[in-house]
Amino acid sequence: MTAWISLACGALFGAGVCISGVVRPSKVTGFLDLGGAWDASLAFVMASALAVHIIAWRLVARARKPRFGAAFPGPPLSTIDVPLVGGAALFGVGWGISGYCPGPAVVSIVSGTLSSVVFVIAMAVGVVLADLLRR
Numbered sequence: 001m002t003a004w005i006s007l008a009c010g011a012l013f014g015a016g017v018c019i020s021g022v023v024r025p026s027k028v029t030g031f032l033d034l035g036g037a038w039d040a041s042l043a044f045v046m047a048s049a050l051a052v053h054i055i056a057w058r059l060v061a062r063a064r065k066p067r068f069g070a071a072f073p074g075p076p077l078s079t080i081d082v083p084l085v086g087g088a089a090l091f092g093v094g095w096g097i098s099g100y101c102p103g104p105a106v107v108s109i110v111s112g113t114l115s116s117v118v119f120v121i122a123m124a125v126g127v128v129l130a131d132l133l134r135r
Contacts, residue, residue, distance in 0.1 A: 002068055014107045020045040023108040025099025025115065032096055083134070090126075 021027040022045065030039030066072055095101050100108070100119045108116040 005068055013103065017104040017107050022101060022104040023111070023116075028095070028099040028101065087130075094123075 017023050020042070022042065027039065027042065030037060031042040033039075060066075091102075098105075098115070098119050100116065102123055105116055105119050105123065109120055
């Protein structure tokens with residue numbers, strides 16, 4: 001059952017990023033270009049996602065246990081360390097330069113665009129290298 005729920009959530013995410021245009025690097029770089037021709041449409045996408053999250057969080061906060069799992073995850077770590085800051089900086093630089101955010105980039109692979117395929121391969125290599133360095 002959980003595999004079907006994961007599939008449905010992934011399909012909903014994929015449809016959402018395609019409809020909103022987040023899979024198009026030109027749309028993302030237009031949003032990040034505050035000094036030029038700024039495209040504010042992604043701000044509405046983010047605000048809508050935040051509104052849905054706030055409502056969902058309020059509903060989930062009332063539950064004693066998750067509907068489709070054994071337990072809720074523990075609280076996130078509260079320490080700010082070098083790997084966290086470095087990873088956030090790398091994420092931001094990569095997003096700003098390429099126009100791809102990791103989730104929408106994976107979705108954009110189906111377009112067959114060379115830039116999206118190269119980005120996802122580079123991202124996968126980076127994940128493996130980060131895991132090796134952490135060990």
